Amino acid sequence: MTDTKELVKTLADKYGRTRESLIPILQGVVQEERYISSEAMSEIARELDMSAAKVYGTATFYSFLDTQPRGKYVIRVCRTISCSMKGKNLIIQEIEDLLKIKVGETTSNRKFTLLETNCLGWCHKGPAMLINDEAYTELTPEKVREIISEYIKK
Structure with missing residues (x-):
C-alpha cells in the first residue's frame, strides 16, 4: 500500500x-x-x-465512497422497491447465510463486505447487485450461490 x-x-x-x-x-x-x-x-x-x-x-x-475499511470484495445489493418486489430479501438472506455476516458487516478474513445501496440502475433486471465494479442481475438464491462460490475460490 x-x-x-x-x-x-x-x-x-x-x-x-x-x-x-x-x-x-x-x-x-x-x-x-x-x-x-x-x-x-x-x-x-x-x-x-x-x-x-x-x-x-x-x-x-456518497455511498460508493467508503469511509470504513471494507473487504476485498464489496457486495452491494440494490434496496429499491423494484428489487424488493423481485426478491431482494431472499438474495440478502442467501448471501448472509453463505458468508455468515449481516448487512453492513465484513467477514473476519476481510474478503467480503455486504452492503445495501440505492438504485444501481438495473431496475428492469432486478434484483441486482454489484461485486466491486461487476454487475449481476436477475438474481435468484441459486444464482447468488454460484456467483459467491466463484469469489470464495479466488
Missing part, C-alpha cells in the same frame, strides 16, 4: 486542486486503499486548501 500523503499529492497533481477535484481524488483514494481514512481526508483538505469538514461531508454523503 502506498503512503497516504504521497497518494493524495499524486492524485491532486493529476486532478487539480479545486473544489471540482475533490470527488475524483476521493475516488482515487478508494481505488487505491479501498476506503478513505481520517488521515486521507485530512491530507486531502490540506492539499486542496479546504476544511476537513467539507471533505468529510462529501466523503460520507
